[in-house]
Amino acid sequence: MKQKIVIKVTVSGPKSRSKSLQIAVGFSGVESAGLGGQDKSQIEVVGDGVDAVELTNCLRKKVGYAEIVSVAAVGEKKEEKKPEAVAQPVLWSVYGGGVPQTYIHPIPPPNYYQDPSCPIM
Template sequence: MKQKVLIKVNMNDDKSRSKALKTVVGLSGVESAALQGKERDQLEIVGEGVDSVVLTRLLRKYVGYADLISVGPVPEKKPDQPPATVAAAMEATPQMPVWAYPYPASSQVYQVRDSEPTCSIM
């Protein structure tokens, strides 16, 4: 069964955040990890068979202070109903704008020749 674990970790800079994310993602069973909270100091880990106590101990060992906030099941999402018509499906998918840049009509090349060559060999 998938579970969601929320851990508050003392992360002050980007280096400690990346170290915490690498530590969490390296554990077996972890499917996703994300930074949460106003100060981006909470890790939300989703996975199957993840031991939250082992995860908290690893974060304490490699990053610093870590506090286990909550462990619970992941709420299941209901599948969306597919659009009834092709036109509705086309409206639902975002379309990328096409940007056309015109090429210059004519390009002019200038060649400059000096009457006196700068090279003494010639």
């Protein structure tokens, strides 16, 4: 089940913001992480099976004060499948006669001849 977790973190500058984002992205199950809020002090994490409490505790240890603002399930949108247009191959004729010309380059077989005087083989 996908969930969206919003965690408020005290940030003193861009270095602590990037550090907190690196910590959030490093957790298993995290699909995306970004900054939110007016002063960019909230981290919004979207993922499957992410432990919000463990993530918050890790942010507290490595960055500073952190608290969980919200945890909500993200509903997956079901899109209608539209019939895809099948692409027709375009055949270009080489000489303009309407018949496509193809050339297949022959690949020579490998030479496995072993010289009897070679001490390595």
